[in-house]
Amino acid sequence: DTEVTQTPKHLVMGMTNKKSLKCEQHMGHRAMYWYKQKAKKPPELMFVYSYEKLSINESVPSRFSPECPNSSLLNLHLHALQPEDSALYLCASSHLAGTTDTQYFGPGTRLTVL
């Protein structure tokens, strides 16, 4: 089973709201990722967690706050977002951390910021 699940599928929020995106995998993968994808563009890496610790932050604004409560879960907390943050947010996981390995993606959360 190579399934990564994400909730919610769609989210509409105002600029003053606080919301969270959730990602889950039960494949025993040790690395988890958040990507942002704008329309007709490739995914762009935001954060990487390796063994539940933040390994990479690609200079993402602090209004995006990642959290990895355990090895199966990854959250992305959103606060005071801007309309330009509207995008598809993808979660991914890979079995190995710190070496080349296939990343498996979830279906994404379509976020609209009003």
Place this chain on the structure above:
Amino acid sequence: GESVGLHLPTLSVQEGDNSIINCAYSNSASDYFIWYKQESGKGPQFIIDIRSNMDKRQGQRVTVLLNKTVKHLSLQIAATQPGDSAVYFCASQGTGGFKTIFGAGTRLFVKA
């Protein structure tokens, strides 16, 4: 810097024909290459991968070719079907993993 680019933004093929999607990369330190398929409203789906110590790898109806000399990667889809219509991304990783660099994507249209 590292980049992965595609030669054509769109490709239109007749059902049953073979499709070839090309990709160029610039970082000679790239060690691992992946092709993903992304259908509308879905996340990228792994298709096939290849490591830098190989030049060809075959899957079910798909073949990936790697030419390290000219830093070129291609995806061949045999007997293209309507269900193959999607955006295809090539991607690469360096030896440290983690950072997957995606190309711009090629949209494949399959005509019935």
